[in-house]
Amino acid sequence: MVTFTLNGKTVVANSDQTILQVAQAQGIDVPRLCYMEGMRADGNCRTCMVEIKHERVLAASCCRYPKEGMEITTNSPRALVSQKMSIELLLSDVPETTYTRNSELDLWAKRMGVGKPRFRSRPQPLGDASHPAIDVHLDACIQCKRCVRACREEQVNDVIGYAFRGGHAKIVFDLDDPMGESTCVGCGECVQACPTGALAPARGVATITPEKSVDSVCPYCGVGCQLTYHVKDNRIVYVQGKDGPSNSSRLCVKGRYGFDYVQHRHRLTKPLIRKPGVPKF
Amino acid sequence: MAARGLIEARNRYGKRALAGFGSAKGTNEEAYLFQKLVRTGFGSNNVDHCTRLCHASSVAALMEGLNSGAVSNQVRDVANAEVLFVIGANPTMNHPVAATWMKNAAKRGAKLIVADPKRSDLARHATYYLQFNADTDVALLNSLLHVIVEEGLVDQVFVRDRTSGYEALVENVRKFSPEAMAPVCGIDAQTIREVARLYATSKGSMIFWGMGISQHVHGTDNARCLIALALSTGQIGKPGTGLHPLRGQNNVQGASDSGLIPMFYPDYQRVNVPEARQRFEALWGMALDPDPGLTVVEIMNAAKRGDIRAMYNMGENPAMSDPDIDHAREALAALDHLVVQEIFLTETACFADVVLAATAWPEKIGTVTNTDRMVQLGRKAIEPPGDAKEDFWLLTEMGRRLGLNWTYSHPRDVFAEMRTCMDSIAGITWERLERESSVTYPCVKEGDPGAPVVFVDRFPTATGRGKFVPADLIPAAERPDTEYPTVLITGRQLEHWHTGAMTRRAAALDALEPEPVASLHPLDLEEIGVAPGDILTISSRRGSISLYARADDGMPRRSAFVPFCYYEAAANLLTNPVLDPYGKIPEFKYCAVKVTAGGPTPKRLSFGGGTLLLD
Numbered sequence: 001m002v003t004f005t006l007n008g009k010t011v012v013a014n015s016d017q018t019i020l021q022v023a024q025a026q027g028i029d030v031p032r033l034c035y036m037e038g039m040r041a042d043g044n045c046r047t048c049m050v051e052i053k054h055e056r057v058l059a060a061s062c063c064r065y066p067k068e069g070m071e072i073t074t075n076s077p078r079a080l081v082s083q084k085m086s087i088e089l090l091l092s093d094v095p096e097t098t099y100t101r102n103s104e105l106d107l108w109a110k111r112m113g114v115g116k117p118r119f120r121s122r123p124q125p126l127g128d129a130s131h132p133a134i135d136v137h138l139d140a141c142i143q144c145k146r147c148v149r150a151c152r153e154e155q156v157n158d159v160i161g162y163a164f165r166g167g168h169a170k171i172v173f174d175l176d177d178p179m180g181e182s183t184c185v186g187c188g189e190c191v192q193a194c195p196t197g198a199l200a201p202a203r204g205v206a207t208i209t210p211e212k213s214v215d216s217v218c219p220y221c222g223v224g225c226q227l228t229y230h231v232k233d234n235r236i237v238y239v240q241g242k243d244g245p246s247n248s249s250r251l252c253v254k255g256r257y258g259f260d261y262v263q264h265r266h267r268l269t270k271p272l273i274r275k276p277g278v279p280k281f
Numbered sequence: 282m283a284a285r286g287l288i289e290a291r292n293r294y295g296k297r298a299l300a301g302f303g304s305a306k307g308t309n310e311e312a313y314l315f316q317k318l319v320r321t322g323f324g325s326n327n328v329d330h331c332t333r334l335c336h337a338s339s340v341a342a343l344m345e346g347l348n349s350g351a352v353s354n355q356v357r358d359v360a361n362a363e364v365l366f367v368i369g370a371n372p373t374m375n376h377p378v379a380a381t382w383m384k385n386a387a388k389r390g391a392k393l394i395v396a397d398p399k400r401s402d403l404a405r406h407a408t409y410y411l412q413f414n415a416d417t418d419v420a421l422l423n424s425l426l427h428v429i430v431e432e433g434l435v436d437q438v439f440v441r442d443r444t445s446g447y448e449a450l451v452e453n454v455r456k457f458s459p460e461a462m463a464p465v466c467g468i469d470a471q472t473i474r475e476v477a478r479l480y481a482t483s484k485g486s487m488i489f490w491g492m493g494i495s496q497h498v499h500g501t502d503n504a505r506c507l508i509a510l511a512l513s514t515g516q517i518g519k520p521g522t523g524l525h526p527l528r529g530q531n532n533v534q535g536a537s538d539s540g541l542i543p544m545f546y547p548d549y550q551r552v553n554v555p556e557a558r559q560r561f562e563a564l565w566g567m568a569l570d571p572d573p574g575l576t577v578v579e580i581m582n583a584a585k586r587g588d589i590r591a592m593y594n595m596g597e598n599p600a601m602s603d604p605d606i607d608h609a610r611e612a613l614a615a616l617d618h619l620v621v622q623e624i625f626l627t628e629t630a631c632f633a634d635v636v637l638a639a640t641a642w643p644e645k646i647g648t649v650t651n652t653d654r655m656v657q658l659g660r661k662a663i664e665p666p667g668d669a670k671e672d673f674w675l676l677t678e679m680g681r682r683l684g685l686n687w688t689y690s691h692p693r694d695v696f697a698e699m700r701t702c703m704d705s706i707a708g709i710t711w712e713r714l715e716r717e718s719s720v721t722y723p724c725v726k727e728g729d730p731g732a733p734v735v736f737v738d739r740f741p742t743a744t745g746r747g748k749f750v751p752a753d754l755i756p757a758a759e760r761p762d763t764e765y766p767t768v769l770i771t772g773r774q775l776e777h778w779h780t781g782a783m784t785r786r787a788a789a790l791d792a793l794e795p796e797p798v799a800s801l802h803p804l805d806l807e808e809i810g811v812a813p814g815d816i817l818t819i820s821s822r823r824g825s826i827s828l829y830a831r832a833d834d835g836m837p838r839r840s841a842f843v844p845f846c847y848y849e850a851a852a853n854l855l856t857n858p859v860l861d862p863y864g865k866i867p868e869f870k871y872c873a874v875k876v877t878a879g880g881p882t883p884k885r886l887s888f889g890g891g892t893l894l895l896d
Contacts, residue, residue, distance in 0.1 A: 132788070132789045132792035132793055132894060133789035133793070153388075154381060154385075155381050155384075156381060156384035156385065156388060156406070185373075185377070185775060186776075186789070186793060187377065202789070212662075214643075214660050214661070214662035215660060215718060216642075216643065216658075216659040216660050216662060217531065217649055217651075217657045217658070217659045218531065219306065219531050219641075219642035219643075219659075219783075220531055220778050220783075221375060221376055221377075221529065221530070221531060221778075222376065222527065222528035222529055222530060222531060222533060222534065222651050222652035223356070223376050223377075223378045223379045223651060223652060223653075224531060224649065224650075224651025224652065224653065224655055224657055224719075225378050226657065226718060226719070229643055229662035229663075231662050231663055234663050234664050235663065236643060236662060236663060244657070244718065244719055245357075245653075245655060245719050245721075246355070246356065246357065246378070246379075246651055246653055246655060246719075247378045250378045250381055251378065252377030252378055252775070253377075253775060253776060253789075253790065253793070254377075254775075254776065254778060254784060254787075254790065255378075257787070257789040257790065258776075258778075258783070258784050258787040258789065258790045259643070259787065260786075260787050260788055260789075261641070261782075261783040261784065261786040261787045262624075262641040262642075262643055262644065262663070263666075264625075264786040264787075264888075264893075266625050266626065266786060266888060267624060267625065267638075267641075267666050267667075267669065268623060268624060268625060268626060268636060268638035268639070268669060269638055269666045269667025269668060269669055270638055270667055270668040270669075271283075271635065271636060271637050271638055271668070272626075272633075272635070272636040272638075273282055273634070273635055273636075274633065274634045274635070280613070280614035280631075280632050281610065281611065281614035281632075
């Protein structure tokens with residue numbers, strides 16, 4: 001246990017909790033984009049910067065642990081300017097059209113009062129719709145690498161990588177292949193991890209507002225992954241992994257993208273009786 | 282109409298002329314109702330389901346040795362294990378999320394041993410990958426046991442206090458030295474010794490297995506060897522150890538627990554044990570058949586002979602899933618009356634006299650039990666199409682028409698009854714499932730947390746001891762010869778589920794794997810003059826299919842792998858319907874075939890073919 005001050009308030013916390021986690025537990029909002037609960041913190045987006053007294057530079061709160069007696073401010077003018085500037089720079093990279101209702105970048109921009117960015121956009125890459133279940137829109141990519149960690153560290157499929165240098169750096173599948181031609185197994189963990197819709201379920205379904213969300217279990221294999229059905233007009237629109245004991249929100253291609261058999265036109269809708277005399281074989 | 286034909290057959294030919302196949306895709310409540318319907322409404326124990334085709338031999342061995350058919354430790358216990366031994370399973374394809382935990386463990390530093398004739402993606406993460414010869418499981422496993430005994434790696438205290446029959450095992454494995462078995466199983470003696478040491482001496486070793494172990498005529502023997510490995514080294518009964526048969530269907534564990542098995546009432550209470558029968562006679566208020574019923578393949582044989590005259594089939598697809606399906610289809614066609622309860626007009630439904638339009642999983646509420654013994658609640662998300670009815674409703678209506686005074690109004694009423702006769706789930710309440718979504722059994726008293734690790738102090742046998750059962754070498758029923766020189770291995774692929782009824786009608790999955798494929802070693806393809814993507818024909822003594830060739834250098838030489846989900850090139854036209862004598866499971870993993878270049882293009886009929894996204 002360590003005792004330190006957070007925004008002037010004395011706090012006692014476990015020493016294995018990061019500053020960001022302690023702040024969250026205290027109800028203090030610190031923006032974050034490359035951080036995702038349950039994943040290794042990477043500290044690359046620089047939107048969670050906080051000020052620590054007597055330290056020359058700001059610290060990324062997602063991968064910094066509090067020490068005894070530390071004085072940490074998440075909302076000092078210097079910290080706020082840095083947080084907002086990072087968000088504005090990332091905003092300038094992405095298009096105004098959105099690929100998901102749940103863009104975390106838009107959410108934090110709104111919460112932090114960051115408007116239209118003042119900076120010029122980067123040259124935007126083309127979309128990739130080569131995969132039947134997943135659309136790739138790297139124009140919306142902020143290179144937080146949550147997809148890389150989802151693919152390599154969680155699901156350990158080792159398909160997504162981060163290639164090239166400097167301004168050319170980007171997310172790639174295998175050796176920069178189209179996603180549909182790569183060794184991707186379609187688990188969609190990267191889609192679930194993506195904060196901006198740069199990786200999104202195909203055919204724009206992430207922009208549909210579901211009427212209801214129902215928690216259930218995957219109907220395929222014996223692992224018993226828990227999931228959530230998002231439903232509109234009596235149709236399942238998309239499926240997300242739920243934090244169940246056997247899956248911790250992970251799913252595979254069948255569980256995440258294999259749900260539309262229920263609305264296939266072959267469904268039996270009334271009982272059938274064999275006509276007299278019709279042979280069986 | 283559906284019930285009338287069943288009643289007529291019962292009255293004319295007797296109770297044992299009826300049979301029912303329940304479903305491992307339905308809920309626990311449906312499974313319980315179905316077996317109760319057969320046992321009380323039909324009046325015999327002729328009730329089974331697809332567990333017979335997947336882990337029946339594993340369960341037979343586990344019941345014999347440990348008197349418990351479920352896993353000892355949960356998948357995520359790999360976090361506490363030092364060694365994972367995965368044999369005859371391809372979890373990256375068939376249990377993908379379970380595989381992620383295994384891969385996480387391997388990255389953390391746990392040693393992964395993968396043993397399989399067909400190299401899977403998981404082998405990439407393995408410290409030891411053993412590509413042993415198909416059909417030589419017992420040779421490999423007995424040689425591991427030989428090393429454990431010979432090199433003094435046995436946990437003597439565990440063997441003394443917790444097991445019986447050890448001397449017979451020692452005697453049996455004496456002749457299985459790695460040096461003697463290396464030419465049989467194709468793994469060199471030094472590697473066998475290293476793997477045995479690694480497994481036996483780690484702080485925690487877990488065994489996972491799949492159909493590669495179970496679907497053989499010696500499937501029960503294979504599982505007996507795995508149990509012996511765990512018992513001899515004391516690698517069971519504590520975190521990070523144990524035996525885990527990876528259950529296939531979402532609810533094959535629950536359907537088995539609920540009694541969809543011809544020799545067991547719910548909770549594995551044997552029908553031929555008078556106390557068990559009396560318990561259910563008292564609960565259900567009528568006399569029950571004291572003899573075990575017929576199993577899946579036996580029922581099909583009896584139907585062909587005319588001994589079984591009428592059947593009720595809920596959600597199973599034996600016309601695709603049984604071995605030698607030409608035979609299975611003739612058997613279905615021979616029935617006087619077949620009722621099929623389904624969501625699609627499956628290959629089996631085509632033989633029905635009455636088809637009852639049923640609900641898909643997201644259209645109903647109920648519990649399912651996963652491979653980890655977690656009872657989990659599925660909730661209704663959407664309304665069923667047209668006049669399709671909830672399976673719960675269909676079952677209770679069938680029950681009433683068969684003369685049973687059933688008064689269930691909701692699946693929770695059925696679950697409440699199940700708790701009274703299934704001690705393992707007696708402590709789980711419906712309210713708790715609604716609140717927590719998932720509860721692990723055994724959970725005997727209300728409020729029990731549930732036991733993720735079992736067999737900690739004793740095994741649930743009469744003596745409390747686990748029993749060693751020695752196994753000898755039994756070859757596959759049909760070995761390759763000059764006419765049929767290639768070994769056929771059947772199985773599944775990531776994108777398609779079993780017979781494909783669901784996944785081939787799911788647009789994205791259909792687009793990812795649209796056509797029937799056979800995987801062969803590239804050198805074998807070269808030998809027969811076929812390029813990947815070309816058509817080849819596979820024939821056995823029972824049938825012939827044509828499909829597209831795929832090169833896979835993970836395949837052993839002179840063998841072919843075909844997934845059984847494609848109706849237009851059904852792998853089970855080829856398979857051999859011989860059974861393991863204990864588990865009554867067919868030998869899906871081994872038969873002799875010949876592979877030739879060319880053949881007719883697989884037909885593209887009403888679904889599949891990658892076209893669904895265009896709809």
